[in-house]
Amino acid sequence: MKKIESGSLAVMLDEETLGLRIEKDGVVWNTDPKKTPELIFAEGTYRFLDAEEISHEVYSFGVGCGIRSRYAGFAGTPYAFETIIWIEAVDETFWMEWIPLCEEGLHPVKVLWPTAMEFTNGRDDWYTLLTEGQGLLIPNTWKTELGKLSFDGRFETSGGYMPWFGQVKERCGYTAICTTPWNAGYQAEHPAGGPYTSVGAWLEPSLGTMNYRRVFRYTFLNDCDYNDLCKTYRQYIREQGHLRTLKEKAVQNPSIHDLVGTCFVHTGIKTVVQPESGFFDPKNPEKNNRVVPFSVREQQIREIHDLGVEKVYLHLDGWAEPGYDNQHPDYTPACQAAGGWEGMKSLVDTMHDFGYKFGIHDQYRDYYHAAPSYDENYACRLPDGTIPGHSYWAGGPQSYLCATQAPFYVKRNFAELKKNGIRLDGAYLDVFTCNEGDECANPEHVMTRRDCYTYRGNCFAWLLSQGILSSSEEVSDWAVPYLVFCHYAPYDFMLRPAETPKKGIPVPLFNLVYHDCVIEPWMMDRVSKDEDYMLYALLAGGAPYLVRDGAYPNTDGAFDGEKISLEEMTERCRVVTELHEKTALLELVRHECMTADGSVQKSEFSDGTYVICDFAEQIYEIGYGA
Template sequence: MENIYTKGTEIRFDESRLSFTITHEGDSWNWGEGFRPRMECEEGTIYFADAKKISHEEWKTGIGHGILSHFEGFELNGADAGIAFDTIVWIEEVSGDVFFEWVPLSTETVKVKSVYWPGYMEFDEKKDSWYTLLNWQQGLLVPNTWKTAVDKVVFDGFMGTAGAYMPWFGQVKDRAGYIAICEQPWNAAYYTEHPAEGPYTHVGIRWEPSLGKMDYRRVMKYSFVKDCDYNDLCKIYRNYVIEKGRFKSLAEKAVKTPSIDQLIGSAFLHKGIKTQVMTNSDFYDAENPDKNNHLTPFSVRTEEIKKFHELGVEKLYLHLDGWAEPGYDNQHPDYLPACEKAGGWKAMKELSDTMHECGYLFGIHDQYRDYYYAAKTFDENFATRLADGTIPSHARWAGGPQTYLCATQAPFYVKRNFTEIMDNGIKLDCAYLDVFTCNEGDECSHPWHKMTRRECYEYRNACFEYLLSKGILPSSEEVNDWAIPSLVFCHYAPYDFMLDRPGSPKKGIPVPLFNLVYHDCLIEPWMMDKVSEEEDYMLYAVLNGGAPYLVRDGAYQNTDGSFAGGVEITIEDQIKRCKVVSDLHEKVAKCEMVRHEMVDGNPEVQRTTFADGTVVTVDFQAQTYQIR
């Protein structure tokens, strides 16, 4: 078949290997020699090349030019697999972008677990100037020479999770690069392989079924750039989401909900009331039973708020854990009333009123995914059912055995619970709905409330929108591309290494890929721990123009970045540190982060530039920062 050429981009197709080479303005990108297009099924592996009937033809429409391939007649374990599909690889005439489309025609006979196509790019030069971009939490840049191996990604690389805040990856080699955007990210994941010290990094896409079926088209869009760095690729994606109508800035959100402006520039205070670890929880410490439970009265928290006010903290947001019976991470979604042994509704209202008298903002931790068997209204009929009809379960958290609540039910429980809170005179400014933005979307096969992952994200956003309708600013554990229109802030949006034990080797160079796209859309609080004399997380807070954590008392020790130890800082000094970060956040929260760079190519000295002209430079080695 002849090569396809449009808009400075050429497609070359190797029919014998079913492999593609894309050449853009003289730079060639080849699929890796070791890649074989395949489908992983429960019954075994099916390779595209094993189809009895394969055909290729030129594909041309009013918008582009490419190659259409048809595959059918597969056998698996000696029987007809009943699989047929098309692939279309084409160049859009307007943009020169290359689209890779996998189109299922029939996959009913076998149970497909995943499809690996298109292939990963050959990327095998041992050079610092060759690097891969992963949206693993805030962002990761992996040079081909990086000493630490990178392979297993958190949440298995699933799009829409902490493993992929945004549904794209990219690679740059000596200033030539590409960004690969996943256009149907709800049932997609990326995989990556980088051995210790290189000399290569491979990254590709894996498509998974929805409710057990591969029944809709999957598309990867590749934009190739002759001269670029990671900033340019982030701005390509920013323009992409603007074109799609998914971009919503803080300035836009603040028009609808003006209290956003009060949260901007606030220091974040994370405290708890009641912890009760059940004996059938994985967290239960049988050897030290006294460590499992603790209680702090609301009145103690009220006095702490007064003390912070006396110490001169001007703007503060309190995130309160464990405020309801029977304690943190217990019996959700039946998480009411206010903890009686801590003072009940009356004492909780006093805390809320004190917050507002001080000019502060008050919010609570809540949870509408974890569905505890001990919940008063638990009904297995409303638990998430997998495609095979089974119900997943575990006992990891404090409340013991649980499954997952089908997200179709979550908005109803949010409305029920928050109505009761308001009826008891508690004025909430904010609310944190746990795990929604870091865990993958759920699917449910129960006929009463069947739900796809895509619909799950819509139901989660519906919970955020309900809160907004009541003037309550919604938050969740981390951030994610799908939540941008409805989410206002988060618990954190960290670099991946911040959740590892301090001193663990970094998997690459931390770079703010997410903030280069969405800095002006969300409020992100940052850890302020000085974990050692060589590592101060305040520098990342300043660099990213985020909000500071004044105190962050994690619910579980040695989990989610909450580790004991580090350099002790007095509360007076921490207030001063937070004031620096808060003042900067007040200035740049609604500004685009227009550029991030490693000064003179040195990852130890990094600089960010914001749309208002503010420039922040940090030196991680010298432990210094400069704001101008």
């Protein structure tokens, strides 16, 4: 048994099993003995303990003490790596590092490390926090199985808005932050009824090799709840210089203030579903192709204005000649049958005459083969030379545009919009903050996932430099410094049919960290007699969707629910926008589940404003602070 300790934290490594025992002020955390650290190669799966040579040494250095472990020789190859676990003396942070030493002879697929904590107890005050979507709290007693995670729990996607997870048992907890999240994620398991939840990490290669140090940062807390774990992460990103609030962003782009208290309208112009698309309906051809003139959308805006709606942001899909999700990145001119550039400009001018804001849907990842400029040389290429792609979306066959090229296409396309008199207030660059970063092995433009996030960020930064507010599909930790608003930041259950059981209690983990950094529009549907999404908009201190016409039926939360008239929705939105005016730039300081099942929840903002929502009774209470 190897042991290190500093202050109130002690860590012991069992050399026979590689299990860890961690003690913090008398509270013990053990790694799960059933979850042994493993290496998954293309050639087979091996435990760390299968190494031909293993050594462990305790050491100390200028800022702490640690245990260095070296593992070498797998399946007759020289493949080798080391792990370093150590305690930082100044604040008792516990660090876990995986470091490649020799990558000859085997082809890595995944490393399952750090492994899960043992977390078996049939109590509802033992719970796990996952950053899938807005946030998920899973009591050990939760009746519904967790099942498959979005994007397999990959950090920096909708499966992991933030690169951390945590657990709390009887008010003692930990937060595990991945400080190198670009090729990592979490794996979690919760069977129906519990009585346990398991959550550990996975690491994957970049361009075929592990090639850099992977790091996790653990903070152990006593007398805490999920709010404290979120604020631990907020403090960490503040220390990294990564926390950039809306107030700070508004120094560069003052028009951010115009989005506060705004109703969002999402609608479109042209739909073209190619025969190769997964959405093509051969039995109902009218569903595959349609055009709504710009003048019809202009009239729709006039009707909204006549209802007295003071602030509106219009997100317009399918505005270009190819049609929605077709021929990107070659997405001009404006749709001719809908009125062309003249008709589009008339719509934009009407928006501005009313003091409203206008923005477009655009796309610089899906690289359609039908695009006139499509060149396979600029599609993302895997290390084995293959070029991934599919035909799912409306535009049919596609690859992925290497993000090294995306900033150039953004500049080209937006110059064309400007030349034709289209004055944009905002722009939505689709999927950048929902999907994983891409990698490209083409030697002309090699790109890692980390590089990809940088190039995507460059696209957002260019928009902001032109006075165009930046948006994308969802939210993601890497994009917060660049992102002003998003399409939505929903709970995971909102993207499934209303009758689907929740995988846990929805809690706003993302907003407890980032509420004052990004403006989030929220769905306002009454999806069933038992579920009204307006309550979640209020709890989140978010902006409301006045109109939300999803581009694809039964996808991305676009499900049929109770029909609400525009007049009634306008009144509902007034309640939400009044609260948003008050709270948009404030930190969400605390959230509370006032009942064990989460059916009554409370949010509190930094000025004392609070919201209480009873989801069972579908009622709410708002108290405004100073």
